[in-house]
Amino acid sequence: MDFLTLIQILDSTVRLATPLLLACLAGLYSERAGIFDIGLEGKMLAAAFFSAAIAALTGNVWLGLLAGIVASMVLSGLHGLASITFRGNQLISGVAINFLASGMTVLIAQDWFRQGGRTPSLSGGARFSPITLPFAEAVEDVPVLGPIYSELISGHSILVYLAAASVPLTWWVLYRTRFGLRLRAVGEAPEAVDTAGVSVVGLRFAAVAICGVLCGIAGAYLSTALQAGFVKEMTAGRGFIALAALIFAKWRPWHAMWACLLFGFLQAVALRYQNIDLGGLVIPVQVMDALPYILTVVILAGFVGKAIPPRAGGEPYIKER
Amino acid sequence: MDKMPGWADAVLVPLISLVLAAILSALVILGIGEDPIAAVKLMVSGALGSTYGWGYTLYYATNFMFTGLGFAVAFRAAMFNIGGEGQAMLGGLGVAIVCLVIPWPHWTLALLGAMAAGMLFGALWAAIPAYLQAKHGSHIVITTIMFNLIGAAVLNYMLVNVMRPKGSMDPATRRFDETTNLPTFQDMFSTADAVVFRGAPANVTFFIAILACVLVWLLIWRTRLGYEIRAFGHSETGALYAGISPFKIIMIAMLISGGLSGLMAINNVMGEAERLVLNATEGAGFIGIAVALMGRNHPFGVFVAAILFGFLYQGGAELALWTNIPRELIVVIQALVILFTGALDNMVRMPLERIFLRLRKGAS
Numbered sequence: 001m002d003f004l005t006l007i008q009i010l011d012s013t014v015r016l017a018t019p020l021l022l023a024c025l026a027g028l029y030s031e032r033a034g035i036f037d038i039g040l041e042g043k044m045l046a047a048a049f050f051s052a053a054i055a056a057l058t059g060n061v062w063l064g065l066l067a068g069i070v071a072s073m074v075l076s077g078l079h080g081l082a083s084i085t086f087r088g089n090q091l092i093s094g095v096a097i098n099f100l101a102s103g104m105t106v107l108i109a110q111d112w113f114r115q116g117g118r119t120p121s122l123s124g125g126a127r128f129s130p131i132t133l134p135f136a137e138a139v140e141d142v143p144v145l146g147p148i149y150s151e152l153i154s155g156h157s158i159l160v161y162l163a164a165a166s167v168p169l170t171w172w173v174l175y176r177t178r179f180g181l182r183l184r185a186v187g188e189a190p191e192a193v194d195t196a197g198v199s200v201v202g203l204r205f206a207a208v209a210i211c212g213v214l215c216g217i218a219g220a221y222l223s224t225a226l227q228a229g230f231v232k233e234m235t236a237g238r239g240f241i242a243l244a245a246l247i248f249a250k251w252r253p254w255h256a257m258w259a260c261l262l263f264g265f266l267q268a269v270a271l272r273y274q275n276i277d278l279g280g281l282v283i284p285v286q287v288m289d290a291l292p293y294i295l296t297v298v299i300l301a302g303f304v305g306k307a308i309p310p311r312a313g314g315e316p317y318i319k320e321r
Numbered sequence: 322m323d324k325m326p327g328w329a330d331a332v333l334v335p336l337i338s339l340v341l342a343a344i345l346s347a348l349v350i351l352g353i354g355e356d357p358i359a360a361v362k363l364m365v366s367g368a369l370g371s372t373y374g375w376g377y378t379l380y381y382a383t384n385f386m387f388t389g390l391g392f393a394v395a396f397r398a399a400m401f402n403i404g405g406e407g408q409a410m411l412g413g414l415g416v417a418i419v420c421l422v423i424p425w426p427h428w429t430l431a432l433l434g435a436m437a438a439g440m441l442f443g444a445l446w447a448a449i450p451a452y453l454q455a456k457h458g459s460h461i462v463i464t465t466i467m468f469n470l471i472g473a474a475v476l477n478y479m480l481v482n483v484m485r486p487k488g489s490m491d492p493a494t495r496r497f498d499e500t501t502n503l504p505t506f507q508d509m510f511s512t513a514d515a516v517v518f519r520g521a522p523a524n525v526t527f528f529i530a531i532l533a534c535v536l537v538w539l540l541i542w543r544t545r546l547g548y549e550i551r552a553f554g555h556s557e558t559g560a561l562y563a564g565i566s567p568f569k570i571i572m573i574a575m576l577i578s579g580g581l582s583g584l585m586a587i588n589n590v591m592g593e594a595e596r597l598v599l600n601a602t603e604g605a606g607f608i609g610i611a612v613a614l615m616g617r618n619h620p621f622g623v624f625v626a627a628i629l630f631g632f633l634y635q636g637g638a639e640l641a642l643w644t645n646i647p648r649e650l651i652v653v654i655q656a657l658v659i660l661f662t663g664a665l666d667n668m669v670r671m672p673l674e675r676i677f678l679r680l681r682k683g684a685s
Contacts, residue, residue, distance in 0.1 A: 038403075038462065082664035086671075091401050091462050093664035095610060096656045103652030104349075110647045111353040117647065240466055247463060284482060290474035293467040297449075300459035300467075309460065 003144070007151050009268050014156065015226060016271075017264025018163045019044065019218040023242035024249070024256045025170050026214035032174065032251060033207030034187035034312040035083055038094035039075065040215055041239025042101030047072040047219025049105040052119040052230035053112060055126040061224050064126065068223075069216030075101065076212030084204050087316030098239075106232050119223070119230040128157035128225035157225040159217060166214070170253040183207055187310035190317040200317045218242075244296035251310065263292045324674040335615060335622075337669045338661035346654045355646050363643060364636025374635060376506050376521020381605075382631030383523070383588045386530040388609025389627050390537050391443075391581035393618040397541055398574035399554040404450060404465030405582040406606025407472030408443040412583025413590040414476060415442030417484070417597035420497040431501040435587050436529070443583015444576040446472060451575030455568045461575075469606070480599055493598040503592045524592040531624070533581065538620040540577075550574050582606060611655050614663040630655070 023040045030037040047068035055064030075097050082093040106117035113119055136154035139146045174180040186193045186203045194200050222238075223230045241263050248262075249255035269276070270288035277283075347357035368374045388405045395402035415438035425431035450464035480492040489495075503525050506518035541547040553560040553570040561567065585605060590597050612630055616622025637651035661669070 036462075038466065078660075082660070086665055086667040088664040088667055089401075090664075091403070092610075092614065092659060095403065095607070096660035096664055099607070099652050099656035099659065103649040103654075103656060106647055106649040107349065107353055107653060110645070110649075117649070237470060240470060243463065244467065284478055286474040286478040286481075289477075290471045293470045293474075297453070297459075297464055297467050297471075300457075300464055301453050302457045302459070 004147065007147050009265070009272060011152050011155075012268040012271065013261060013265040014152065014160060015264075016267045017260045018156075018160045019221050019226065019238055020242045020245055020263055021163045021257060021260040022159075022166070022214050022218035022221065023239055024245045024260050025166055025253065026211040026218065027243055027246045028170065028249075028251055028253060028256060029183070029207045029214070030211040031246065031313055032187045032310055033183050033204050034190060034310055034315070034317070035079070035204055035208055035211075036090045036094065036314045037079065037208075037211060038091060038243060039079055039097035039101075039239075040211075040242055041235050041237070042094075042098035043072040043075045043212060043215035044219040044222065044239050045098075045105055045233070045235045046075055046101040047216040048223040048234055049109060049119070049219075049230045051216075051220035052122060052223035053109070055122055055224050056113075056120050056229070059124070059126050061122075061126050061128055064224055065217065065220045068220035069213055072216030072219060073209060073212035076208045076215070080205050080208040083316065084201055084208070087318065090314055090316075102233065105230070109230065109232075117232040122224060122228045126224070127228055128159055128221070130155045130157055131161070157221070159221040159225050162217065163221075164257075167253050167257045174253065179206075184310075187312055190312050194317070194319060200319075204317075241292050244292050247296055247309075248299050250308070266291050325670075325677045329673065329677065331617060331619075334666070334669055334673065335617060335662055337673070338666070339615070339658065341669070342654065342657035342661045345657050346650075349653055350646065350650070353646065355644060360640055360644065360646060363639055364632070367639025367643075368632045368635035372506075372517040373519060373521050374639075376518040376523040377635040377638070378628070378631040379506070379523040379527050380521065380588070380593065380631070381634040382627045383527045383530045383592075384585050384605040385608050385612045385627035385630050386534060386623060387585035387588070388582050388606050389612030389616060389623040390533055390609075390620060391578045392609045392613040393616070393620070393623055394537060394541070394550070394581065395574050395578035396613060396618050397547075397554045398550045398570055399557070400451075400454070400571060400574055400578070401462050402447065402450075402465055402575060402578050403462055403610065404447060404468050404472075404579070404606070405609045406602055406604065407465070407469035408446045408579040408582035409585045409589075409602045409606045410469075410472045410476050411446040412439035412443035412586035413597050413601045414479060415439050415583065416586040416590045417494050417497075420501045420591060421484075421494060424498070425500050428501060428503055432503060432525075432587065432591070435501070435591050436584060439583045439586040440580035441583070443586075444580040446583070447575045447579025448572070451572050451579075454575075455571040477599065480597065484597070491598075494596045496596045497591065501591065502595055503587075505592075522593040524588065526588040526592050529584075529587065530627075533584070534620040534624045537581070541620070546573065582609065608655060611659045611662075615658055 023044055027037050027040050050071035051064035051068030054067035055061045079093050079097055082088040083090040109117045109119060133154035136150040140150045174184065182193060182198055182203055186200055190200045222234060245256060245259035245263055248259040266288055270285055350357040350360050368378045388409060391405050392402055416435045419434045419438040420431060423434060446468060450461055450468055453459040453464055454461040484494045485492055486495045506521060506523045510517050549565045550570055552563060553565055553567065557567060589601055594601060608630055612623055612626040616626040633651050633654060637648050640646045640650065641648040
């Protein structure tokens with residue numbers, strides 16, 4: 001494998017890791033506040049459809065992004081209603097949201113576009129185009145560093161840089177702001193937060209809303225930047241990989257980025273090579289597909305450190321009377 | 322004292338939830354510019370209007386009974402086994418191996434062998450998440466989701482690289498031998514002058530599913546083990562004080578759960594396709610969740626809910642065939658049923674409880 005191939009694989013790693021990272025951070029906010037969210041997949045899917053659909057109808061990708069975020073937030077609101085207001089089972093609500101998105105996107109796509117559950121192909125202003133960073137072309141010929149800058153770092157859509165920026169931002173919000181402290185507290189000991197006179201319900205809804213925004217961006221990226229349009233079930237399990245990355249990262253933002261890059265790398269390799277031949281030992285592509293999930297189970301089993309979720313995760317908070 | 326009488330809890334709450342889900346589904350159909358009443362009529366005539374329709378409805382219902390029972394048994398032990406899909410997939414693998422490798426002399430023996438293999442593979446696929454939950458406290462929901470996805474990869478590998486006949490492009494096994502083919506309703510109920518259930522896939526495994534409902538009912542409500550499972554599901558600490566081993570209950574409940582989901586393969590793989598294909602389960606593992614939630618995790622409720630979902634599935638297929646409503650409508654209805662009977666249960670329950678409390682006050 002030569003240097004340029006490696007750069008290309010890493011480049012597609014970045015592209016594929018971006019939706020994972022956004023969804024993973026979305027899950028991080030929600031789960032740190034004590035709301036389990038297995039509906040990441042559904043929210044991404046809904047956002048992917050609505051952003052592609054609105055972008056196709058208006059020709060403006062920014063309106064598309066907005067529509068994607070709104071769609072994702074509506075589902076987030078539903079999740080909040082079920083799991084915070086009515087204290088229902090958060091897992092069941094997540095399952096329902098996944099199915100709702102999976103069915104509704106195809107139903108609406110068929111009604112609006114009549115193309116078998118897909119949107120028309122997007123082009124021009126209806127897509128996020130790659131951004132060439134300053135000097136990217138000038139330094140292209142510099143050995144080693146040139147291709148790294150011009151191929152790997154430059155030339156992505158704005159959402160990729162947004163995702164990268166949201167990692168330090170999330171870290172800062174979570175560990176350096178009052179809101180972040182309260183958010184983490186509400187996931188560990190909501191009764192303490194309540195005693196301190198801070199609204200548990202308010203904080204949890206805020207977390208779920210942030211989760212909706214980030215999932216919305218992740219979905220919009222899928223259909224308007226990574227690909228040019230929506231196709232049925234296009235999230236293809238990415239919401240679950242993001243969930244896996246979140247556990248892999250033990251609910252911490254920087255680790256989440258590395259986990260998503262690792263899983264993105266696995267996807268990139270699986271996409272490029274069907275079967276990998278390691279000197280006689282052939283690794284079938286299915287192993288690469290399943291590796292993120294296997295790694296997550298190994299982490300969960302506690303063989304590599306212990307993954308301890310937020311203490312109050314999954315439990316509705318009932319105020320004492 | 323309970324806030325509500327038992328019948329309201331068991332029948333009224335799910336019924337209201339179901340009506341809410343139905344109203345929203347009708348709005349969805351209206352929203353895409355179709356007529357909900359015509360759609361329901363078409364669904365009823367397509368799914369229940371002929372023995373052919375019934376043959377499909379009961380075929381789907383058989384699948385959902387197995388996965389619904391599987392989910393319900395685990396849920397009684399407070400285990401949220403979302404892995405029914407993967408367990409059913411692996412059950413299919415087990416059934417296919419048994420049917421392909423062993424030269425069975427007669428279908429009855431083949432069925433017994435396939436049942437054992439399907440249950441064994443399904444239970445094995447549930448065993449690892451169960452063990453990790455019981456020993457290490459790894460969250461069963463996440464591990465079973467992961468095992469669904471790993472199971473899909475395993476099945477993909479087995480079909481593409483191992484079990485596919487030489488020269489075939491299709492990732493599927495060869496057809497099972499004639500001697501393993503199960504009698505369908507057409508074989509069983511047709512008379513010399515009247516052919517019924519013509520070409521429909523419902524088969525003898527429907528009766529095994531009913532038997533499974535009865536056995537699960539006996540297990541949960543009439544045995545010591547069932548009592549322990551329910552006690553554990555109700556309160557883990559309480560069960561611990563009563564000398565019930567959490568490890569034992571988690572393992573047994575999950576093994577039974579996985580076994581029941583795996584058992585589904587005798588219907589879809591052995592009874593219908595007569596070979597193993599990719600996506601043989603068609604999401605039945607997930608529908609099991611909806612079926613169990615709607616059926617209040619009671620075997621009789623599961624039976625009724627499975628028939629209802631079988632009707633929805635066959636009716637939905639008819640809609641997709643004759644109208645512009647895509648099959649995905651069923652996925653939406655399924656989502657709404659899960660949402661209202663599962664997640665938004667309290668939305669119906671809280672006002673009802675208030676009404677009953679007021680009624681009681683008025684009476685006394």
